[in-house]
Structures are given as structure tokens and as C-alpha cells.
Amino acid sequence: MRATKKDLVFLLILILFCALLCIPVFSGTNAAGETVSVYRSGALIASYPLDRDTVFRIEDSVDLTVQIENGTVRVLHSACAGQDCVHMPPIANAGQSILCAPQQILLRITGTSGAPDAVVS
Numbered sequence: 001m002r003a004t005k006k007d008l009v010f011l012l013i014l015i016l017f018c019a020l021l022c023i024p025v026f027s028g029t030n031a032a033g034e035t036v037s038v039y040r041s042g043a044l045i046a047s048y049p050l051d052r053d054t055v056f057r058i059e060d061s062v063d064l065t066v067q068i069e070n071g072t073v074r075v076l077h078s079a080c081a082g083q084d085c086v087h088m089p090p091i092a093n094a095g096q097s098i099l100c101a102p103q104q105i106l107l108r109i110t111g112t113s114g115a116p117d118a119v120v121s
């Protein structure tokens with residue numbers, strides 16, 4: 001098996017995602033989240049307030065439908081093969097995230113306040 005250019009790109013993106021997950025240690029609290037940020041291939045493409053119930057769809061070369069309800073975020077529908085992101089429990093606290101690796105989409109909750117806590121999710 002040889003590594004194609006596509007494999008290398010995917011590996012780089014995975015590393016980027018890992019970096020994203022590790023950087024905001026200071027915001028990794030169990031405080032209620034305020035905003036969900038949507039990252040695609042490591043780049044922020046959108047953000048939505050959690051206090052407004054809505055359903056939004058990320059379309060392009062990807063297809064992901066996300067629901068915000070009662071301050072929680074979950075994936076309603078995804079075009080990915082594994083459906084891991086659809087089966088993940090809803091997230092609601094700052095620092096939590098849902099990753100759809102096949103589609104390179106990361107949903108991450110951010111908040112501005114809250115006491116630090118040793119919660120690893």
C-alpha cells in the first residue's frame with residue numbers, strides 16, 4: 001500500500017483537528033456554552049448562538065445537518081459513512097465538540113465564563 005497525496009492531506013487535517021482540540025485548555029470547562037463554532041478542514045466557517053433553537057445545514061462538498069435545541073447541539077443527519085457524528089450524544093458545555101472526521105467538520109462549543117474543572121470529554 002502506498003501513501004497517496006490524498007492520504008497525506010487527510011493526515012495533515014487530522015493533526016490540525018488534534019491541535020484544535022488541545023489548544024483551548026483554558027476554555028475546557030463544564031460551563032454552559034454560548035456559541036457553537038463550525039470548523040471545516042480546520043477553518044472556522046460559521047458560528048451560531050446556543051440560546052436560539054435552529055437547524056442548519058452545512059453543504060458544499062459535504063452534507064451535515066445540525067440541530068440546536070435547548071442549548072444543546074447534535075448532528076441530525078450526515079452524509080458520512082460511519083455516522084459516528086450522528087450517534088454522538090448532544091453537547092452543551094463549553095469545550096465539548098463533535099467531530100465528523102470523514103467530512104472534516106468539527107462542531108465546537110465555546111463559552112466566555114465558568115470555573116475551570118477537570119472534565120475531559
Ligand SMILES: [Zn+2]
Pocket residue numbers: 078080081082083084085086099100101102103
Ligand atoms: Zn460523520
